[in-house]
Amino acid sequence: xxLNALQSVLCADTSGLSCLSSSSGSGSCGQxxxxxTMLLPLxxxxxxxxxxxxxQRKRDKKxxxxxxSLKQGDRxxxxxxxxxxxxxxxxxxxxxxxxxxxxxxxxxxGAISQVxxxxxxxxxxxxxxx
Numbered sequence: 126x127x128l129n130a131l132q133s134v135l136c137a138d139t140s141g142l143s144c145l146s147s148s149s150g151s152g153s154c155g156q157x158x159x160x161x162t163m164l165l166p167l168x169x170x171x172x173x174x175x176x177x178x179x180x181q182r183k184r185d186k187k188x189x190x191x192x193x194s195l196k197q198g199d200r201x202x203x204x205x206x207x208x209x210x211x212x213x214x215x216x217x218x219x220x221x222x223x224x225x226x227x228x229x230x231x232x233x234x235g236a237i238s239q240v241x242x243x244x245x246x247x248x249x250x251x252x253x254x255x
Contacts, residue, residue, distance in 0.1 A: 191237075192235065195211060195234070195237065195240070196211070196214070197213060197214060199240050200241045201238075201241060202239050202241055203232055203238055204236050204237075204238045205236070207221070207223060208223070209223040209224075209230065210222045212229060214234075218231060218234070219233070219234055219236075220232075
């Protein structure tokens with residue numbers, strides 16, 4: 126039904142009424158049918174761009190800005206779920222101080238998931254026992 130309506134809109138010749146009255150939906154509009162087959166994939170690409178690609182670019186830009194603004198002393202969470210405080214940053218390598226014993230762990234800059242407002246490791250009151 127929607128296809129028939131689009132075909133009737135795209136009919137460029139004077140036989141638009143015959144396009145509306147045809148129930149076969151076989152594209153009896155002549156050039157309007159070929160125009161329709163060309164515009165439909167184009168419209169799908171535009172919808173795909175708007176729905177998927179543009180929001181993903183915005184998220185990627187936020188992550189890139191967050192990673193570039195990391196500094197010593199920031200409390201962060203890694204993609205593996207480890208909470209810590211940044212001890213040092215050198216190029217693409219970040220050293221985190223983790224837990225009450227301030228164990229040093231080395232991570233790549235891309236392994237940082239987000240910057241935390243409150244330090245989770247500071248709220249730990251009991252020690253982990255093996």
